[in-house]
Amino acid sequence: MVERCLGCAACAAVCPKDALTISGGKPEFGPECDDCGICAKVCPTGAIEDEGE
Amino acid sequence: MEFDVVVVGAGPAGSVAAWAAAEAGCDVLVLERKAEVGVPKQCAEGISAHGLEHAGIEPQDEWIATEISRALIYAPNGKEFEVPGDGYVLERRVFDKWLVVRAVEAGAEVKLLARARRALVDDGRVVGVEYEGVDGVHEVRARVTIAADGIESRIGRTAGLVPPLKPTEICTCAQYEMIGVDVEEDATHFFVDAEFFPGGYFWIFPKGEGRANVGVGIRGSESEPGDALKVLNRALEDHELISEAVAEAVPVEVNVGGVPVCGPVGRTYGDGILVVGDAARQVNPVTGGGLHTSLVCGRIAGEVAAEAIEEDDTSATFLKQYQDQWKEEFGRMFKYTLKASKILSEMSNEELNALAEALDREDILRLVKGEGVVKVAKKVIARKPSLLKYAKHLMK
Numbered sequence: 073m074v075e076r077c078l079g080c081a082a083c084a085a086v087c088p089k090d091a092l093t094i095s096g097g098k099p100e101f102g103p104e105c106d107d108c109g110i111c112a113k114v115c116p117t118g119a120i121e122d123e124g125e
Numbered sequence: 126m127e128f129d130v131v132v133v134g135a136g137p138a139g140s141v142a143a144w145a146a147a148e149a150g151c152d153v154l155v156l157e158r159k160a161e162v163g164v165p166k167q168c169a170e171g172i173s174a175h176g177l178e179h180a181g182i183e184p185q186d187e188w189i190a191t192e193i194s195r196a197l198i199y200a201p202n203g204k205e206f207e208v209p210g211d212g213y214v215l216e217r218r219v220f221d222k223w224l225v226v227r228a229v230e231a232g233a234e235v236k237l238l239a240r241a242r243r244a245l246v247d248d249g250r251v252v253g254v255e256y257e258g259v260d261g262v263h264e265v266r267a268r269v270t271i272a273a274d275g276i277e278s279r280i281g282r283t284a285g286l287v288p289p290l291k292p293t294e295i296c297t298c299a300q301y302e303m304i305g306v307d308v309e310e311d312a313t314h315f316f317v318d319a320e321f322f323p324g325g326y327f328w329i330f331p332k333g334e335g336r337a338n339v340g341v342g343i344r345g346s347e348s349e350p351g352d353a354l355k356v357l358n359r360a361l362e363d364h365e366l367i368s369e370a371v372a373e374a375v376p377v378e379v380n381v382g383g384v385p386v387c388g389p390v391g392r393t394y395g396d397g398i399l400v401v402g403d404a405a406r407q408v409n410p411v412t413g414g415g416l417h418t419s420l421v422c423g424r425i426a427g428e429v430a431a432e433a434i435e436e437d438d439t440s441a442t443f444l445k446q447y448q449d450q451w452k453e454e455f456g457r458m459f460k461y462t463l464k465a466s467k468i469l470s471e472m473s474n475e476e477l478n479a480l481a482e483a484l485d486r487e488d489i490l491r492l493v494k495g496e497g498v499v500k501v502a503k504k505v506i507a508r509k510p511s512l513l514k515y516a517k518h519l520m521k
Contacts, residue, residue: 076351080167081277082297082383086290086345094158094277095240114297116381118351 077119083111128154129434130427131254131267132233133241133280135162137416138402138423139273140224141180145427146271147231151434154265155228156239156256158274163221167382168416169300169330169338171313174211176417179454180424188220189213190332194311198489199366200481201318201474208486208493212313214330214338215416241274243283250396251284268439269430270398273423276383278404286400287390292345294387296325296413299353300340301376308337308370316360316367317469317477323347324470325413327360329370339371342384342413344470353381386410388463393451394444401426407451409458410466411493422451461495461519468515476512483508 079097091104092111099111099120112120128151132143135157147153170190177184193212199205229235241256245264253266272280272287276295281287308314310331317326324344331337341357360367385406393400393407401407407422408415429447433439472480483505484492491497502519505512 078165078379078381080382081275082295082345082381084277085383085385086292086295088289090282090289093242093279110292112350113292113348114295114345114383115350116297116299116353116383118354121350 076117078117080116082114082116083120086110086114126154126263127266128152129267130154130269130271130430131156131265132271132273133254134158134273134275134402134404135221135225135235136273136275136402136419137221137224138404138407138419138426139271140221140228141420141423142271142273142399142401142427142430143228143233144224144231145424146431147228147233149428149431149435151431153228153233154267155225155233155235156241156254156265157235157237158240160238161218162225162237163218166217166380168217168380169328169340170215170217170332171330171414172213172215172416174213176420177213179417180420182420184213185223188216188223190216190336191310193313193331196315197309197312198315199317200478201320202478202481203366204478204481206481206484206486206489207312208490210490214313214332216332241280244270244272244280244398246284251398254280268397268434269444271426271430272398272400272404273402274404276385276403278400280398281390281400281404284395284398284400286392286395286398287404290345290383290385290387292348294385295345296342296384296386297345297348297353298325298340298342298382298384298413299357300338300380301357302332302378302380303337303339303371303374303376305335305374306331306337306339306371307335307373316364318364319472319474319477321360321364322356327364327367329367335374338380339374340380344386345383384408384413384415386413386466388459393448394441396441396444397439399426399430399444399447407455409462409493411462411469411495418455421454425450425454458495461498462493464519464521465492465495465498468518472515476515479509479512480505483512
């Protein structure tokens with residue numbers, strides 16, 4: 073996932089649980105994450121899809 | 126550390142706010158997460174001449190890539206509209222730096238690689254922020270915190286002012302800066318197509334001598350992982366008009382980002398805090414443009430923060446002036462463009478083509494600016510009764 077993530081934070085903006093922050097230009101998932109997948113849906117490059125695989 | 130004002134984010138909204146507050150005599154600190162102000166760009170870089178003037182910023186050769194005199198909008202069936210209007214395509218990496226330099230020259234301090242993590246809240250009042258810098262985690266106390274921290278807005282969120290965006294409220298965007306693009310360079314180009322670009326549009330913004338920002342935004346609710354980039358690549362190959370324009374073009378930069386298209390958050394102020402720019406979702410929901418609004422709202426935020434400090438009253442009651450003032454400038458525009466955006470995002474290609482037949486360029490300008498929208502709705506009903514259900518929404 074690292075290669076495709078450009079750190080734009082669209083994922084963090086839609087996270088309903090506030091579980092995602094951008095750290096070091098990459099998403100960091102907190103314990104509140106319940107795998108709802110909204111973040112992956114809006115990711116422009118598909119970087120979070122890779123993470124789940 | 127203690128300051129009069131801490132500004133989180135050195136994008137256009139933050140830098141202008143810092144500039145205005147510092148110029149009014151405040152002790153200002155700007156925190157910027159990235160290593161370089163203005164990089165990477167997350168923007169198609171267009172602004173109207175009116176927008177710059179409204180923000181009180183004199184155009185500078187160093188950050189103007191090219192001058193624009195009109196917009197060309199293409200309906201799904203290829204019908205072309207010319208909407209006259211002067212504007213610029215900027216070089217954001219130069220523009221953003223130029224703005225932060227203005228803030229520094231006015232006396233503001235800037236800290237790079239400083240990631241603000243949360244608002245410090247004391248008895249319901251924001252008293253500063255916690256940030257992570259290269260040398261660990263620190264607290265900065267400030268009498269006014271200005272959250273200009275972009276679409277993610279950790280500060281707006283942890284202060285309780287910025288809720289998460291729903292997928293319908295965001296456009297997910299991908300863009301190439303390309304060389305060798307063959308379009309008329311005195312115009313920005315907008316391609317509308319509900320099937321190709323659901324809930325959004327495709328743009329080509331020329332930067333001169335064949336260089337251009339070529340990108341797309343689609344609605345988050347219509348997107349699957351990675352779609353923005355996939356749709357961008359597909360359009361370059363398959364869209365009749367676009368593929369022709371980029372047949373010889375080569376990308377030299379990839380940009381991605383999310384654009385809030387839901388209109389501003391309900392409350393952009395609180396005790397000790399103001400929220401501005403993308404963080405406050407001060408973005409035109411039809412165009413996705415946020416430069417003009419961010420610059421003007423940023424200036425208002427900086428000025429109101431400075432007055433609050435001067436008057437020694439940084440309560441929500443005093444800081445509400447910021448919201449009153451930006452609503453004075455943009456309230457009506459946001460109200461009508463939000464309606465227009467919702468309607469446009471629901472239309473099929475057939476309906477968009479019918480709409481294109483019913484409208485002239487003045488009407489399009491009204492929809493984009495949110496002015497005289499009811500007049501447009503009446504005309505649509507008279508000319509295309511099949512669009513009644515959409516036009517009715519505009520009249521409410």
